[in-house]
Amino acid sequence: MITGVADITSDRDLKEWLNRFFALTDSQRRLRGFTLYNQHAVLDFQDKIFGFTATVNDSKKYSISAFFEGVNKTGLPHLDKALFTCSCSDDAVICDHTIAAVIKWAVDMDEKWKMTKKLTMMSQRRSATPSTLKKLGELAQKSPPVSFSKDNRLDWVFQPYIDEVMHSIQKAIKREMK
Numbered sequence: 001m002i003t004g005v006a007d008i009t010s011d012r013d014l015k016e017w018l019n020r021f022f023a024l025t026d027s028q029r030r031l032r033g034f035t036l037y038n039q040h041a042v043l044d045f046q047d048k049i050f051g052f053t054a055t056v057n058d059s060k061k062y063s064i065s066a067f068f069e070g071v072n073k074t075g076l077p078h079l080d081k082a083l084f085t086c087s088c089s090d091d092a093v094i095c096d097h098t099i100a101a102v103i104k105w106a107v108d109m110d111e112k113w114k115m116t117k118k119l120t121m122m123s124q125r126r127s128a129t130p131s132t133l134k135k136l137g138e139l140a141q142k143s144p145p146v147s148f149s150k151d152n153r154l155d156w157v158f159q160p161y162i163d164e165v166m167h168s169i170q171k172a173i174k175r176e177m178k
Contacts, residue, residue, distance in 0.1 A: 017077075066082060
């Protein structure tokens with residue numbers, strides 16, 4: 001059961017983002033949002049390139065959309081540029097249905113980050129065979145390694161940045177070749 005930010009994530013940056021988000025909400029709606037999330041009322045959750053969409057099953061089904069414009073240096077959406085919409089009649093900027101959907105988004109984001117870290121650790125532990133290293137060395141002599149620009153980071157809002165992934169792979173290969 002999730003009752004607060006500490007139950008959602010252990011990541012410092014995501015905690016800070018969530019605390020800023022929850023500061024924009026009132027306590028009654030926040031409590032109701034946590035209740036809806038814990039009751040598994042968030043349905044049809046889908047990450048999108050622009051944010052996410054979801055349906056929250058309350059007295060009836062409500063459609064929620066989050067639109068994120070750009071990310072900060074930690075890879076999280078700019079909260080001041082985020083737009084949340086819900087089909088309910090609540091006149092609050094951030095209703096309880098939106099809060100439940102954001103909790104779902106944050107839980108999913110935290111799980112993805114943990115999986116990425118785990119896969120990175122596994123790939124760093126895995127050693128390449130000498131023949132593989134020889135082939136990689138020969139390939140590196142023929143052409144320079146692929147380079148990925150940081151200019152296209154907005155295309156990777158919900159994934160680790162490709163240039164960072166490729167850089168960590170390149171470092172691991174170089175380490176193995178020594």
